Amino acid sequence: MANVTLRNVRKTYLGGFEAIKGIDFEVGDGQFCVLVGPSGCGKSTLLRMVAGLETITGGEIDIGGRIVNQIEPAERDIAMVFQNYALYPHMTVYNNMAYGLRNRRMAEGEIKTRVAEAARILELSAMLDRKPRQLSGGQRQRVAMGRAIVRQPKVFLFDEPLSNLDAKLRIAMRVEIRKLQRRLSTTSIYVTHDQLEAMTLADILVVMNGGEVEQIGNPLEIYQRPATTFVASFIGAPPMNLMPLRSELKSQLASDARAAEAGIIGIRPEDFVISNEAVSGGVALGLTVEAIERVGAETFVYGTRQQEMQGVAATPGELPPGEIIVRVPGAVGPAIGERIRAVAAPDKLHLFTADGRKRV
Numbered sequence: 001m002a003n004v005t006l007r008n009v010r011k012t013y014l015g016g017f018e019a020i021k022g023i024d025f026e027v028g029d030g031q032f033c034v035l036v037g038p039s040g041c042g043k044s045t046l047l048r049m050v051a052g053l054e055t056i057t058g059g060e061i062d063i064g065g066r067i068v069n070q071i072e073p074a075e076r077d078i079a080m081v082f083q084n085y086a087l088y089p090h091m092t093v094y095n096n097m098a099y100g101l102r103n104r105r106m107a108e109g110e111i112k113t114r115v116a117e118a119a120r121i122l123e124l125s126a127m128l129d130r131k132p133r134q135l136s137g138g139q140r141q142r143v144a145m146g147r148a149i150v151r152q153p154k155v156f157l158f159d160e161p162l163s164n165l166d167a168k169l170r171i172a173m174r175v176e177i178r179k180l181q182r183r184l185s186t187t188s189i190y191v192t193h194d195q196l197e198a199m200t201l202a203d204i205l206v207v208m209n210g211g212e213v214e215q216i217g218n219p220l221e222i223y224q225r226p227a228t229t230f231v232a233s234f235i236g237a238p239p240m241n242l243m244p245l246r247s248e249l250k251s252q253l254a255s256d257a258r259a260a261e262a263g264i265i266g267i268r269p270e271d272f273v274i275s276n277e278a279v280s281g282g283v284a285l286g287l288t289v290e291a292i293e294r295v296g297a298e299t300f301v302y303g304t305r306q307q308e309m310q311g312v313a314a315t316p317g318e319l320p321p322g323e324i325i326v327r328v329p330g331a332v333g334p335a336i337g338e339r340i341r342a343v344a345a346p347d348k349l350h351l352f353t354a355d356g357r358k359r360v
């Protein structure tokens with residue numbers, strides 16, 4: 001069994017910068033865990049600590065029931081796939097994959113079997129004699145994965161492995177990585193700043209911000225019930241619309257207990273309907289359409305809020321223009337300059353405390 005457990009893990013860099021401020025989570029055997037967050041939130045630091053490439057200031061990292069804090073990277077039974085692939089340019093694909101095994105003095109016969117099997121899985125069998133420069137970006141990425149697979153480690157660690165690929169290849173490789181991981185059932189931890197990659201790959205999603213965990217859970221649950229306004233705006237694109245909630249209207253939107261705590265209301269762009277019908281208990285915003293993006297299957301409508309509206313504060317200057325994004329299916333939609341009414345039903349409203357730190 002290769003569970004990975006982090007207990008109150010902390011990292012302070014030389015000079016006193018606290019990059020990781022006490023993190024706890026567990027990745028079950030065979031699970032795919034994704035660490036996601038904005039640049040500088042500490043996700044690479046955390047991954048490198050699991051890998052043993054960075055020392056641990058406090059807490060414990062447990063891999064397969066063994067505390068690895070003091071254990072060398074090579075002895076941790078992990079394999080890491082990097083963003084820049086880190087292939088040896090002068091070696092063939094075969095030798096790139098075999099290198100780590102030879103270092104471990106594995107018999108050539110066993111190496112050959114393992115490389116052949118990995119090459120078959122990754123569709124690299126015809127390219128084993130090529131050098132990395134004779135490969136496309138996606139093929140190089142697959143060689144990097146192959147190098148990890150042949151090791152048959154307990155845990156795969158991925159550090160933004162797709163960020164050097166173009167958009168189309170990224171999606172294709174994302175699907176490949178997930179299929180491969182399901183097939184091998186190897187416990188994996190994957191770092192990305194791309195929330196779409198995170199949503200689609202993860203069994204467990206860990207959303208990080210400023211060296212701390214904002215929320216851990218199943219990706220869809222996090223999308224449907226973000227715990228903080230940070231998570232609400234980080235997960236989902238375009239992001240959730242967040243607005244201050246006018247105090248006298250709180251009681252219309254929530255039960256007394258929730259209303260007392262609520263200071264911010266959030267509505268996802270796809271949870272608005274453009275409609276002139278009356279709403280009861282929901283929110284209706286009068287908007288002037290400022291911009292329209294039609295991407296084929298859907299249309300994004302950017303609107304500025306007007307004064308006359310029901311449900312939400314309209315203090316001038318409170319929100320910047322173009323703040324509200326409405327997402328409508330299909331290629332139709334209003335015209336620029338048009339006045340529309342965007343309506344959200346009561347069950348589509350997310351309420352948070354005024355500091356955004358808690359869902360109510």
Ligand code: ATP
Pocket residue numbers: 013014015017019037038039040041042043044045046193
């Ligand atoms: P990115 O997506 O930009 O790679 P990240 O979430 O992976 O960001 P880290 O690379 O883990 O972030 O860095 C976390 C914080 O620690 C950053 O503020 C960074 O400046 C700081 N940091 C990283 N390495 C060091 C170091 N060797 N010494 C001091 N501070 C560091």
